[in-house]
Amino acid sequence: MSAVDVIDVTRVFDSKGKKVIALDGINLSISKGEILGLLGSNGAGKTTLIKILATLLLPTSGSSYVYGYDVVKDAKSVRRIINLVSGGETPGYGLLSVKENLWFFSQLYGLRNSDARRVIDTLINDMELEQYRDTRVHKLSTGYKQRLNLARGFINDPMLLLLDEPTLGLDVINARHIRTYIKRWIRDDPSRSILLTTHYLAEAEEVCDKIAIIYRGKIIAYESPDVLKRSLTDSSVVEIKLVNVGKDIDMDSILSRHGLVYEILNGVDDIMHHYTNTNNNSNSNSNEVYGGDGVRIRLVLDDESMIPSIVESLVSKGLKVSSVSKSTPTLEDVYIRYIKRYDP
Amino acid sequence: MSLSDDLLLNIKAIYARAYVRMKGLTREPHWSIAEVTIPLLSLSAYVYLYITLGAYEYMAFVIVGGAMLAFWSNVLWGMSAQLYWEKDTGMLQHYMLAPASRMAILVGMAVGGMINTTIRSLSILAIGTLLFPVSYALNDPVTLLLVFLLTVIALYGMGMLFASLFLLYGREASHIADLLQEPIYLLSGIYYPVISSNIFPNALKIIASMIPLTLGIDAIRLILITGKGIGDVTLHVTVLAVLAVALPVLARIALRKMEDVSKRQGRLLLRWQ
Numbered sequence: 304m305s306a307v308d309v310i311d312v313t314r315v316f317d318s319k320g321k322k323v324i325a326l327d328g329i330n331l332s333i334s335k336g337e338i339l340g341l342l343g344s345n346g347a348g349k350t351t352l353i354k355i356l357a358t359l360l361l362p363t364s365g366s367s368y369v370y371g372y373d374v375v376k377d378a379k380s381v382r383r384i385i386n387l388v389s390g391g392e393t394p395g396y397g398l399l400s401v402k403e404n405l406w407f408f409s410q411l412y413g414l415r416n417s418d419a420r421r422v423i424d425t426l427i428n429d430m431e432l433e434q435y436r437d438t439r440v441h442k443l444s445t446g447y448k449q450r451l452n453l454a455r456g457f458i459n460d461p462m463l464l465l466l467d468e469p470t471l472g473l474d475v476i477n478a479r480h481i482r483t484y485i486k487r488w489i490r491d492d493p494s495r496s497i498l499l500t501t502h503y504l505a506e507a508e509e510v511c512d513k514i515a516i517i518y519r520g521k522i523i524a525y526e527s528p529d530v531l532k533r534s535l536t537d538s539s540v541v542e543i544k545l546v547n548v549g550k551d552i553d554m555d556s557i558l559s560r561h562g563l564v565y566e567i568l569n570g571v572d573d574i575m576h577h578y579t580n581t582n583n584n585s586n587s588n589s590n591e592v593y594g595g596d597g598v599r600i601r602l603v604l605d606d607e608s609m610i611p612s613i614v615e616s617l618v619s620k621g622l623k624v625s626s627v628s629k630s631t632p633t634l635e636d637v638y639i640r641y642i643k644r645y646d647p
Numbered sequence: 648m649s650l651s652d653d654l655l656l657n658i659k660a661i662y663a664r665a666y667v668r669m670k671g672l673t674r675e676p677h678w679s680i681a682e683v684t685i686p687l688l689s690l691s692a693y694v695y696l697y698i699t700l701g702a703y704e705y706m707a708f709v710i711v712g713g714a715m716l717a718f719w720s721n722v723l724w725g726m727s728a729q730l731y732w733e734k735d736t737g738m739l740q741h742y743m744l745a746p747a748s749r750m751a752i753l754v755g756m757a758v759g760g761m762i763n764t765t766i767r768s769l770s771i772l773a774i775g776t777l778l779f780p781v782s783y784a785l786n787d788p789v790t791l792l793l794v795f796l797l798t799v800i801a802l803y804g805m806g807m808l809f810a811s812l813f814l815l816y817g818r819e820a821s822h823i824a825d826l827l828q829e830p831i832y833l834l835s836g837i838y839y840p841v842i843s844s845n846i847f848p849n850a851l852k853i854i855a856s857m858i859p860l861t862l863g864i865d866a867i868r869l870i871l872i873t874g875k876g877i878g879d880v881t882l883h884v885t886v887l888a889v890l891a892v893a894l895p896v897l898a899r900i901a902l903r904k905m906e907d908v909s910k911r912q913g914r915l916l917l918r919w920q
Contacts, residue, residue, distance in 0.1 A: 316913055382745060398674045413746070
């Protein structure tokens with residue numbers, strides 16, 4: 304028996320008389336001991352799927368099972384063995400302390416007071432909330448509120464933990480703490496499982512055993528991170544660093560399908576570029592550059608022989624290429640590539 | 648899970664939710680001070696009016712009415728609008744996610760509200776009695792307690808029913824609460840007798856009797872101020888008993904309907920819907 308089976312699930316919302324298909328015949332399963340990462344852009348259907356598995360939303364059609372329980376017909380049984388933690392959500396009542404809030408939630412799951420005390424002590428310790436044990440929740444920082452929120456998610460020792468962007472808006476330390484904890488939680492009992500949605504692909508790569516990419520309500524990729532990355536072995540990932548990129552240089556137009564470079568870049572599967580603050584090339588003409596910043600372009604190419612012509616086109620636009628290097632594919636490359644296939 | 652486990656789970660949920668309410672009272676004592684002082688100021692105005700008019704016998708009416716008004720305010724703002732606020736703060740999702748029944752959560756809110764408001768209401772009654780020269784003629788304390796309990800249960804049953812309805816109406820909840828506030832003040836005779844007087848025509852009295860507060864205040868005044876007993880308030884007790892059963896049952900039906908509609912339409916997902 305899988306931890307989760309989602310069979311041909313569709314969810315249609317009626318928005319002001321207009322039908323919006325949030326999920327379109329989704330199929331997936333999560334094995335026991337597995338962390339499945341669900342990736343997708345905003346509105347792709349990630350949260351809708353999570354809410355259906357959490358019994359908060361009914362599917363329009365299809366069935367879903369959590370440890371054998373039907374999420375529609377056996378909703379009460381499902382609720383006993385799951386929990387849901389979303390990023391940025393309220394961790395409880397602001398007037399109550401950390402300890403009181405955890406006790407409160409423990410009672411909604413029917414824990415005996417002695418068990419509740421033991422679980423609360425463990426969670427407070429694990430989440431490094433000892434010094435805030437008796438602090439009212441409204442006085443906690445965002446990071447500690449989210450730690451408490453995560454502790455709430457573990458209060459009933461769920462079999463399936465649904466994590467909807469759990470590290471949203473957190474600093475590196477808090478996010479890392481949460482990632483470490485959920486990995487350990489699965490390792491401690493391999494009959495447990497986690498469904499994680501995140502926009503941080505490095506996070507998904509670090510913690511997930513399997514990745515499902517959801518796009519406009521459909522699963523378009525469903526493999527382990529390694530297998531997905533290997534799917535790019537026929538391609539090359541190249542990083543081009545540019546310096547002194549003038550304000551008037553519109554990289555999007557150069558690299559987009561409508562720009563001059565489009566023709567030259569024929570064969571480029573995907574392009575990502577972003578501005579970095581690592582370059583110290585600011586000079587007297589710094590007003591004419593992006594505050595002295597450089598530009599790094601990451602390209603996934605079907606054919607490496609395209610590199611010289613791409614560089615040439617950039618140079619012909621007056622751009623200075625500081626380096627060209629090959630890189631290993633990341634989950635981000637895979638994600639963008641899959642998305643671009645469906646939305647070129 | 649057995650029926651007894653299920654019952655135990657829901658009792659724990661009721662207690663936990665009531666605990667949150669009661670903690671609010673002790674954590675922010677200035678709220679309670681305001682909630683006692685403001686009704687006292689309102690009822691004082693009516694007491695002085697009756698003193699000016701020489702209608703001294705109504706002073707105790709006003710104090711009892713003012714004390715019971717605390718329940719209506721709590722039912723309207725602390726119960727009816729509560730699920731809507733819980734949705735806004737994100738707590739509703741936690742409730743919907745837990746195996747404890749939603750009815751247990753509502754009952755917990757009601758129990759916590761009843762305890763807090765009873766303390767406030769008794770404070771208003773005690774301070775009002777100390778401030779003004781009023782006297783009581785209580786001969787049947789058991790019936791007084793019975794009427795009080797039935798009134799409070801029926802009132803909070805109404806609050807539980809409204810809580811589900813308000814959630815369905817979403818952001819209009821506060822407007823509905825505003826709309827309900829003044830008509831109830833008018834019909835329930837907080838500062839003047841309604842059922843035992845001829846101020847309103849009979850048809851309006853019957854409508855007013857559907858509001859537990861109206862019957863409750865009238866019966867409590869009869870017992871506490873005029874020394875009447877169970878024989879004089881049988882009809883009050885009967886109607887209140889029916890309301891005390893019917894309103895929580897209706898609340899349960901509305902809650903299920905609300906949950907079903909929300910899950911079908913996705914309303915529980917969107918905080919501002």
